[in-house]
Amino acid sequence: MAREAKHPVATIKKTIRILEALKERDGARVTELAEDLGMSKSTVHNHLSTLREEGFVVREDTEYSLGLRFLEFGGYARNRMHLYRVAEPEIKRLAEQTGEMASLLTEQHGQGVYLLRSKGSQAVALDTHAGYRCPLHVTALGNAILAHLPEERVRAIADEHGLDAWTPETVTDRGELFDRLETVRERGFALDDEEHMTGLRCVGAPITTTDGTVVGAISVSAPTSRMRGDRFTDEMPDLVRSAANVIELNLNHS
Secondary structure: OOOOOOOOOHHHHHHHHHHHHHHHHOOEEHHHHHHHHOOOHHHHHHHHHHHHHOOOEEEEOOEEEEOOHHHHHHHHHHHOOHHHHHHHHHHHHHHHHHOOEEEEEEEEOOEEEEEEEEEOOOOOOOOOOOOOEEOHHHOHHHHHHHOOOOHHHHHHHHHHHOOOOOOOOOOOOHHHHHHHHHHHHHHOOEEEEOOOOOOEEEEEEEEEOOOOOEEEEEEEEEEOOOOOHHHHHHHHHHHHHHHHHHHHHHHHOO
């Protein structure tokens, strides 16, 4: 799964490191970034000045932060995806129907990328958003995708990204993960029982094309207090699978 460039451009790598640091810090000064990244202050300042000139960062007093021009690129990348355009109305309908948080996820470079999150009337606020990336093994969405990828691809993803624990309930053993993925394939949906976030449960179902290729997954998330018993194991899986089926039909025949 290596994606190493044959002729990497060092300057671009530095720029990306600076942007990632700005995101992690939610804004920073030149001195802070230089110390964290092991770069000279003049190098960091030159990169930030150029990014600011092009609209990718903004400066308030002496602190820099990411600019909204990234939203233009992210919005364009998402809107050109056939999956997003087809799934959007069904995700919103699912959120309204359940009153909870409905999500659409796809896989890119071995990680899950949220394309859409729609809040129902009772949905809890979560610290995720469109564009947010997460490991595939910690969510019902990710498990639904992994279950329909070739085994060698799943092993490669685990090798590259690991199976870190996000909560005490996260599956971190490779053998246990493969057993779970087999169960997901058999029943057609995946369950996340506080594995991504303590106090939260999630039901996910894959979205596949006519040839069986998995292109994404949808889910509904809710607090454990509202996602119990039959609602967690039967009612919600039926709703999520039904919505996934509608998306698949529209995706494959439009």
